[in-house]
Amino acid sequence: MxxxxxxxxxxxxxxxxxxxxxxxxxKNEKNSxxxxxxxxxxxxxxxxxxxxxxxxxxxxxxxxxxxxxxxxxxxxxxxxxxxxxxxxxxxxxxxxxxxxxxxxxxxxxxxxxxxxxxxxxxxxxxxxxxxxxxxxxxxxxxxxxxxxxxxxxxxxxxxxxxxxxxxxxxxxxxxxxxxxxxxxxxxxxxxxxxxxxxxxxxxxxxxxxxxxxxxxxxxxxxxxxxxxxxxxxxxxxxxxxxxxxxxxxxxxxxxxxxxxxxxxxxxxxxxxxxxxxxxxxxxxxxxxxxxxxxxxxxxxxxxxxxxxxxxxxxxxxxxxxxxxxxxxxxxxxxxxxxxxxxxxxxxxxxxxxxxxxxxxxxxxxxxxxxxxxxxxxxxxxxxxxxxxxxxxxxxxxxxxxxxxxxxxGYHNYWINDANAWIVPEITKAGSAFVDLCSQKSNNDLSIRLFNQAARELLLSESSDWSFILRAGTTTELAKERIKRHLSRFWKLVEMIKNHSKINWKFLQDIEDEDKVFPDINIDDWRK
Known part of the structure; x- marks a missing residue:
């Protein structure tokens, strides 16, 4: 051209x-x-x-x-x-x-x-x-x-x-x-x-x-x-x-x-x-x-x-x-x-x-x-x-x-000694979720669990936490955020795999706190 x-x-x-x-x-906490x-x-x-x-x-x-x-x-x-x-x-x-x-x-x-x-x-x-x-x-x-x-x-x-x-x-x-x-x-x-x-x-x-x-x-x-x-x-x-x-x-x-x-x-x-x-x-x-x-x-x-x-x-x-x-x-x-x-x-x-x-x-x-x-x-x-x-x-x-x-101009600010540990954690979670989505059932409870698991996975992937860890500011907050969302994600995965062990209070609490993307679509993660 x-x-x-x-x-x-x-x-x-x-x-x-x-x-x-x-x-x-x-966060469900005033003045946080x-x-x-x-x-x-x-x-x-x-x-x-x-x-x-x-x-x-x-x-x-x-x-x-x-x-x-x-x-x-x-x-x-x-x-x-x-x-x-x-x-x-x-x-x-x-x-x-x-x-x-x-x-x-x-x-x-x-x-x-x-x-x-x-x-x-x-x-x-x-x-x-x-x-x-x-x-x-x-x-x-x-x-x-x-x-x-x-x-x-x-x-x-x-x-x-x-x-x-x-x-x-x-x-x-x-x-x-x-x-x-x-x-x-x-x-x-x-x-x-x-x-x-x-x-x-x-x-x-x-x-x-x-x-x-x-x-x-x-x-x-x-x-x-x-x-x-x-x-x-x-x-x-x-x-x-x-x-x-x-x-x-x-x-x-x-x-x-x-x-x-x-x-x-x-x-x-x-x-x-x-x-x-x-x-x-x-x-x-x-x-x-x-x-x-x-x-x-x-x-x-x-x-x-x-x-x-x-x-x-x-x-x-x-x-x-x-x-x-x-x-x-x-x-x-x-x-x-x-x-x-x-x-x-x-x-x-x-x-x-x-x-x-x-x-x-x-x-x-x-x-x-x-x-x-x-x-x-x-x-x-x-x-x-x-x-x-x-x-x-x-x-x-x-x-x-x-x-x-x-x-x-490179990727090293988000992949370095301070934050590289995040990569395998979110990669493992992402792989598990993609595999799980290919087996998704269509009942209302299953969709509810899948939707919240997708939200927790997305929230754990935020580059903000990697940036904070590299910059050295409020690092404990950044670590806590990553671990919180991944922990919630894996608990939801276990519930998806075993419907008889659903913690309803846990599910309701995190749905109330991580109330984001109401129109999320699990098909986006399907192969």
């Missing part, structure tokens, strides 16, 4: 892709650490992103274009009635903590109080239905919403049992269709991880495009003529977009990235670490942990947590606008160089974890807003992946290379 695109009155196109995901952290993960992400990331996209859509409907993947586990949490009912009281507890601060700190945290109230009102106005907000933006074309694997399973280590890969993908597609009313055409492969012939499974499941790390494109066969600046198409008919490191580095870089600027909010200095445990316990919080209440700024790279200065909101707002313009200026220079050397209009693909914007980098949503607002001033056309493909570009036929967006 010639890979050429029609000339337009802009230098090139930019596709910002956000990957929104949390593992299934629901897992509950905090979700609620802090809602407060600091998902609501702020929705707000800036909605505002930009009103002001600049044609240039408000983003791609976002919403993982099935995240969607199930956002759709959970119990969690929706709990979130307002969680916010009110944080407001109470701020009200109890000494006057000096209360003044410094005034912006945070305003923010908490603003997000609370937004939540109340939409009755906690953030999914409907995303759905409307998807329908208008401002967002292109992708799916992901069901529980963010790292697909290359599941390949020994292809049916487990199909189970991850088909469960995700069915869940997405059930929530949004349409089948997804695009997918965020967990950790952007790809292995040989995965495109065949994707295509057969109805997926038509995905994102890879630059390694997956640059090492494709044959080598792509336009590198990562144009998508390729596999022989099976799936388009793959490549991550442009130059477009992501200004945000991702731990050393030189924008989020490390001294005027931005300090992530690690949280009120939860500084209050006496007795104060937390009065509010029903049993252990010291982050509360999401941070009102100091980074100050400078040499400042210890005790040396941090109070956050100044206006200073940070101004800096976020400056950084957005700096980012756009550099992308326009990059695009100008690329268009000088080729006859096509290049595409820059910049994928990020969505939680970076707002949770890790408090000012991130404001940065996104300024990108949406000012891109046209720099002769850059914002697009999303679906819109780009509707332009019907001629794509070069190439086989993508095995890769991930982990360090070096």
């Amino acid at each position: 010639n890979g050429q695109y029609p000339k337009k009155n802009f230098l090139g196109q930019l596709a910002i892709v956000l990957h929104a995901h949390l593992p299934y952290v629901r 650490l897992e509950e905090d993960w979700l609620f802090q992400a809602i407060l600091e990331c998902y609501i702020p992103l929705l707000q800036v996209i909605e505002s930009s859509k009103i002001e600049n409907p044609l240039s408000t274009k983003l791609t976002i993947s919403l993982s099935p586990t995240l969607l199930s949490l956002l759709d959970n009635k119990q969690l929706k009912e709990t979130f307002p009281s969680w916010i009110k507890t944080r407001i109470d903590f701020l009200n109890e601060l000494p006057q000096k700190e209360k003044n410094a945290s005034a912006f945070l109080m305003k923010n908490l109230n603003d997000k609370y009102f937004y939540w109340q106005e939409c009755s906690g239905n953030l999914i409907e907000k995303f759905k409307l933006l998807n329908k208008s074309g401002n967002l292109d919403i992708l799916t992901c694997a069901a529980t963010h399973g790292y697909l290359p280590i599941l390949r020994e049992n292809p049916e487990t890969v199909k189970g991850q993908i088909n469960t995700a597609i069915r869940s997405h269709e059930n929530i949004f009313g349409i089948k997804p055409l695009g997918i965020w492969l967990p950790e952007c991880a790809y292995y040989e012939n995965l495109d065949e499974i994707l295509f057969n499941s109805g997926i038509r495009y995905a994102i890879l790390d630059g390694h997956g494109i640059l090492n494709a066969t044959p080598r792509p003529r336009y590198g990562v600046y144009a998508p390729i198409c596999s022989k099976k008919g799936v388009a793959f977009f490549g991550r442009d490191s130059e477009s992501t580095l200004p945000v991702w870089s731990a050393k030189d990235g924008f989020p490390g600027n001294g005027v931005y909010r300090e992530f690690h200095k949280d009120l939860g670490w500084e209050l006496p445990l007795s104060n937390l316990q009065k509010k029903g919080i049993s252990s010291e942990r982050p509360l999401g209440l941070k009102y100091y700024k980074i100050t400078n790279e040499k400042a210890t947590l005790g040396d941090k200065e109070f956050y100044l909101e206006n200073e940070a707002i101004k800096k976020a606008e400056e950084h957005a313009n700096e980012y756009l200026l550099e992308r326009s220079k990059q695009l100008k160089k690329l268009t000088l050397s080729s006859s096509f209009i290049p595409l820059l693909v910049a994928p990020f974890d969505a939680e970076l914007f707002g949770h890790w980098w408090y000012e991130g949503p404001l940065f996104i807003y300024n990108i949406l607002k000012n891109s046209s001033k720099y002769s850059i056309k914002l697009t999303n992946l679906k819109e780009f493909l509707t332009q019907k570009p001629n794509l070069q036929i190439c086989n993508p290379s095995p890769s991930s967006w982990g360090q070096g």
Whole structure:
């Protein structure tokens, strides 16, 4: 294919892709650490992103274009009635903590109080239905919403049992269709991880495009003529977009990235670490942990947590606008160089974890807003992946290379000394389940047991636990999660094999706690 695109009155196109995901952290325990993960992400990331996209859509409907993947586990949490009912009281507890601060700190945290109230009102106005907000933006074309694997399973280590890969993908597609009313055409492969012939499974499941790390494109066969600046198409008919490191580095870089600027909010200095445990316990919080209440700024790279200065909101707002313009200026220079050397209009693909914007980098949503607002001033056309493909570009036929967006572009972050023990455990469970599914009977009890066993298998396969073990954070929680789901899986397998020994209370309890994927289909695991 010639890979050429029609000339337009802009230098090139930019596709910002956000990957929104949390593992299934629901736990029948109020004020749990897992509950905090979700609620802090809602407060600091998902609501702020929705707000800036909605505002930009009103002001600049044609240039408000983003791609976002919403993982099935995240969607199930956002759709959970119990969690929706709990979130307002969680916010009110944080407001109470701020009200109890000494006057000096209360003044410094005034912006945070305003923010908490603003997000609370937004939540109340939409009755906690953030999914409907995303759905409307998807329908208008401002967002292109992708799916992901069901529980963010790292697909290359599941390949020994292809049916487990199909189970991850088909469960995700069915869940997405059930929530949004349409089948997804695009997918965020967990950790952007790809292995040989995965495109065949994707295509057969109805997926038509995905994102890879630059390694997956640059090492494709044959080598792509336009590198990562144009998508390729596999022989099976799936388009793959490549991550442009130059477009992501200004945000991702731990050393030189924008989020490390001294005027931005300090992530690690949280009120939860500084209050006496007795104060937390009065509010029903049993252990010291982050509360999401941070009102100091980074100050400078040499400042210890005790040396941090109070956050100044206006200073940070101004800096976020400056950084957005700096980012756009550099992308326009990059695009100008690329268009000088080729006859096509290049595409820059910049994928990020969505939680970076707002949770890790408090000012991130404001940065996104300024990108949406000012891109046209720099002769850059914002697009999303679906819109780009509707332009019907001629794509070069190439086989993508095995890769991930982990360090070096390889799989070693998810297969190493800290977490390799997981692989044989989930492989053994996957093999047993695939064999068992081929003997499945159709009575109601059998289907109920099979369905819950499939859920536990999927939950044990989440790449989040491998990542945590490698990173060395909350490792005991990660180990406990893996062992919990595998233990439940094997107990269910024994019940399936021996109907006379069914523990009804056990079955009901785990159905209540691991209430995910109501439309799961065991046929996905059959050979």
